Amino acid sequence: MMPLSIARPGETVTIQKITGKDEVRQHLAELGFVVGSSVTVVNEIAGNLILQVKESRIALDRTMANRIMI
Amino acid sequence: MAELKIALAGNPNCGKTTLFNDLTGSNQYVGNWPGVTVEKKDGRLKGHKDVIIQDLPGIYSLSPYTLEEVVSRTYLVNEQPDAILNIVDGTNIERNLYLSTQLIELGIPVVIAVNMIDLVRRNGDQIDLKKLGEAMGCRVVEMSALKGEGSKEAALAALAAARGGEAKELPHVFTGSVEHAIAHIEESIQSRVPERFLRWYAIKLFERDERVMEQLGLDKDNILAEHIEQHIADCEAEMEDDAESIITNQRYAYIHTVVEKAVVKKPRKDNMTVSDRIDQVVTNRVLALPIFAVIMFAVYAIAMGGYPFSIGTMGTDWANDTLFGSIVPGLFDALLLDGTGAPRVAEWLYGLIQDGIVAGVGAVLGFVPQILVLCFLLAILEDVGYMARIAFVMDRIFRRFGLSGKSFIPLLVATGCGVPGIMATRTIEQDRDRKLTIMTTGFIPCGAKLPIIGLFAGAVFGESPWVATSAFFIGIGAVIVSGIILKKTRAFAGEPAPFVMELPAYHAPAWGNVLRATWERGWSFIKRAGTVILISSIILWFLQGYGFVDGVFQAVEDNNHSLLAVIGNALAWIFYPLGWAGDMAWKATVATITGLIAKEEVVNTFGVLYQYAGEVDLMEDSSPIWAAVAADFGAMRAYSFLIFNLLCAPCFAAMGAIKREMNNPKWTAFAIGYMCAFAYAISMIAYQLGGLITGEAVFSLWTVAALAVLAVLLWMLFRPAPKVREEVRFRAAKSAQSA
Numbered sequence: 001m002m003p004l005s006i007a008r009p010g011e012t013v014t015i016q017k018i019t020g021k022d023e024v025r026q027h028l029a030e031l032g033f034v035v036g037s038s039v040t041v042v043n044e045i046a047g048n049l050i051l052q053v054k055e056s057r058i059a060l061d062r063t064m065a066n067r068i069m070i
Numbered sequence: 071m072a073e074l075k076i077a078l079a080g081n082p083n084c085g086k087t088t089l090f091n092d093l094t095g096s097n098q099y100v101g102n103w104p105g106v107t108v109e110k111k112d113g114r115l116k117g118h119k120d121v122i123i124q125d126l127p128g129i130y131s132l133s134p135y136t137l138e139e140v141v142s143r144t145y146l147v148n149e150q151p152d153a154i155l156n157i158v159d160g161t162n163i164e165r166n167l168y169l170s171t172q173l174i175e176l177g178i179p180v181v182i183a184v185n186m187i188d189l190v191r192r193n194g195d196q197i198d199l200k201k202l203g204e205a206m207g208c209r210v211v212e213m214s215a216l217k218g219e220g221s222k223e224a225a226l227a228a229l230a231a232a233r234g235g236e237a238k239e240l241p242h243v244f245t246g247s248v249e250h251a252i253a254h255i256e257e258s259i260q261s262r263v264p265e266r267f268l269r270w271y272a273i274k275l276f277e278r279d280e281r282v283m284e285q286l287g288l289d290k291d292n293i294l295a296e297h298i299e300q301h302i303a304d305c306e307a308e309m310e311d312d313a314e315s316i317i318t319n320q321r322y323a324y325i326h327t328v329v330e331k332a333v334v335k336k337p338r339k340d341n342m343t344v345s346d347r348i349d350q351v352v353t354n355r356v357l358a359l360p361i362f363a364v365i366m367f368a369v370y371a372i373a374m375g376g377y378p379f380s381i382g383t384m385g386t387d388w389a390n391d392t393l394f395g396s397i398v399p400g401l402f403d404a405l406l407l408d409g410t411g412a413p414r415v416a417e418w419l420y421g422l423i424q425d426g427i428v429a430g431v432g433a434v435l436g437f438v439p440q441i442l443v444l445c446f447l448l449a450i451l452e453d454v455g456y457m458a459r460i461a462f463v464m465d466r467i468f469r470r471f472g473l474s475g476k477s478f479i480p481l482l483v484a485t486g487c488g489v490p491g492i493m494a495t496r497t498i499e500q501d502r503d504r505k506l507t508i509m510t511t512g513f514i515p516c517g518a519k520l521p522i523i524g525l526f527a528g529a530v531f532g533e534s535p536w537v538a539t540s541a542f543f544i545g546i547g548a549v550i551v552s553g554i555i556l557k558k559t560r561a562f563a564g565e566p567a568p569f570v571m572e573l574p575a576y577h578a579p580a581w582g583n584v585l586r587a588t589w590e591r592g593w594s595f596i597k598r599a600g601t602v603i604l605i606s607s608i609i610l611w612f613l614q615g616y617g618f619v620d621g622v623f624q625a626v627e628d629n630n631h632s633l634l635a636v637i638g639n640a641l642a643w644i645f646y647p648l649g650w651a652g653d654m655a656w657k658a659t660v661a662t663i664t665g666l667i668a669k670e671e672v673v674n675t676f677g678v679l680y681q682y683a684g685e686v687d688l689m690e691d692s693s694p695i696w697a698a699v700a701a702d703f704g705a706m707r708a709y710s711f712l713i714f715n716l717l718c719a720p721c722f723a724a725m726g727a728i729k730r731e732m733n734n735p736k737w738t739a740f741a742i743g744y745m746c747a748f749a750y751a752i753s754m755i756a757y758q759l760g761g762l763i764t765g766e767a768v769f770s771l772w773t774v775a776a777l778a779v780l781a782v783l784l785w786m787l788f789r790p791a792p793k794v795r796e797e798v799r800f801r802a803a804k805s806a807q808s809a
Contacts, residue, residue, distance in 0.1 A: 056162045
């Protein structure tokens with residue numbers, strides 16, 4: 001497993017695990033980041049990511065992206 | 071018949087407000103980013119006077135993460151509408167149905183409206199409404215709020231559900247052992263809650279929701295609490311996960327099966343949508359900032375620059391020179407003067423109308439073209455979806471200054487008006503970040519400050535577009551510097567909350583929304599000109615036209631002897647270090663004080679003061695007031711005045727908003743005091759040191775003082791941050807609870 005933050009733009013990956021505090025995990029889940037769902041990296045600036053998950057586009061900063069393991 | 075309440079609930083940016091406007095005929099502001107609506111708003115359903123439609127801020131779930139989400143949850147759970155119309159974005163149905171699974175548990179009749187059905191069809195997807203309805207246990211309709219298609223039907227379906235009263239039987243979303251635990255919890259709290267809400271409470275208890283536990287008195291009833299805890303723990307052990315995650319995962323699993331049954335998606339050839347391709351360019355790591363700077367420069371150049379394509383400036387020039395320079399005064403002359411050029415009415419009344427009202431209100435109204443053009447361009451940027459990207463791009467930079475990119479949206483909203491800007495801070499998760507953003511939002515040049523910039527840019531700086539652009543960057547600079555300085559104080563120390571934000575899909579501007587936003591801002595500006603500005607024009611005209619000369623109260627020839635000059639001069643010493651000296655000192659002081667009523671007042675005040683001063687040369691190309699202002703203000707003096715008025719305490723309306731959002735008198739006072747002190751320091755440095763370079767100021771004790779202030783500022787900027795470790799609180803629910 002590795003953190004989502006190191007995925008390259010254009011890559012599509014599957015979430016294996018989400019770490020971190022309950023509240024953050026819960027919020028990520030509400031946005032569609034749950035174990036087993038696939039995520040496409042649209043763009044990346046200095047570790048901050050624009051991701052496509054389910055049918056929506058979500059921007060995450062590096063600290064959040066580090067909590068999502070792929 | 072009793073009134074019925076229908077609440078519009080759904081994910082952020084799914085079209086609730088568009089539908090609300092359509093159903094009620096109101097004109098609520100619609101933007102293309104999540105979190106435009108931060109307060110609940112109600113209106114009556116067209117054709118049904120007894121039905122109230124309630125627009126709510128968007129939510130992702132019923133466990134609120136940000137403050138505006140608390141508004142929605144509190145309303146839905148505690149005030150209980152008669153029915154919920156759940157708007158679901160059809161192009162993102164899986165994520166949107168997550169909230170729906172929670173809403174149906176509330177025990178309130180729910181109708182699901184699948185919105186953006188036109189886009190769904192265009193994508194070639196099919197949604198089986200009947201199957202979806204069966205699986206969700208409620209009626210499902212389709213609509214396109216933007217096109218006005220099906221919205222009436224959706225409202226009528228919700229109305230029928232509200233009249234029916236009872237919610238339908240719930241689907242079994244969870245698997246055996248979870249349902250088993252929930253059934254046990256239901257049984258044990260049966261006596262404490264009404265039957266229709268039983269399931270909602272049981273699920274919340276299963277998730278160990280602290281607020282619900284407290285509400286049901288479980289914190290005092292240990293036996294019951296332990297009994298429930300046992301069921302949760304057993305279930306957790308069996309599923310090898312924590313209760314909250316179990317619920318979340320099973321909701322998604324259920325939705326997945328529902329979507330498989332009811333939605334047929336046309337396979338996409340390419341993974342990348344048009345929005346993704348645009349994002350690859352505008353959020354590109356190298357190009358993002360230059361693109362943003364170019365766009366902002368273009369916006370300000372078109373609205374306020376002096377180029378051949380600057381439509382805003384052309385309109386304002388025409389309004390100032392022709393409309394309020396000759397047409398309107400000419401009209402009043404024709405009405406009020408007889409053949410010989412003597413007034414038909416009393417001399418003083420003629421003076422009041424021409425020099426007071428026409429000059430004062432005209433000076434403000436002259437800026438309407440520039441403001442309309444600026445608001446129009448910003449509304450387009452907002453509506454196509456660019457603003458949300460800027461928040462993302464700026465996050466990387468703002469984080470260095472202790473702010474998150476989310477602070478950027480309130481700042482951008484504030485370029486229109488500070489009041490909604492300050493309210494937009496509710497989308498910021500962390501209380502500390504929110505306070506900091508509230509304190510700095512007022513630094514941004516809002517629509518009402520534009521006339522001040524326009525006046526000086528035109529009168530003193532030869533219509534250079536750099537004045538307006540620099541005003542924008544001074545605003546941003548003030549935000550950044552304040553961010554750094556305040557972050558190093560104990561109250562604000564700590565990392566900003568991590569950045570998480572949904573980016574809306576780009577779409578072509580919806581002209582109705584753009585024009586509505588433009589008109590709303592422009593109209594409030596015009597309305598103020600007709601009310602507050604009009605009245606204060608009259609008061610100002612009187613105060614500057616009368617005074618004591620040789621001990622006798624009379625009309626004065628030279629307004630330097632007027633009552634207003636006396637008041638202004640009595641206070642002008644405060645601003646002496648900022649370079650406000652000579653004849654302009656009292657005028658600038660009065661303008662600054664009247665600016666607290668509304669920032670347009672600054673220009674209105676100059677309009678009244680300089681029009682009276684008389685030296686009007688209509689042969690000149692520029693506005694008559696310009697020449698008089700230019701004669702009184704040197705460049706650095708004008709710049710110092712500009713900076714102070716851009717950064718100091720905002721207008722009363724914005725101070726009221728600060729007070730509401732801070733919800734604490736000490737913080738309110740600190741915020742306003744900080745802004746004034748900061749404005750004072752920067753203007754003083756600009757005038758004393760800048761003036762020394764241009765030769766406008768001479769070396770004096772004040773130069774030394776300015777250097778000292780600069781040194782203190784630099785020290786506060788560059789000193790090492792004190793080390794403060796503290797628990798970061800994310801859920802706004804908690805801070806709202808303690809408030």
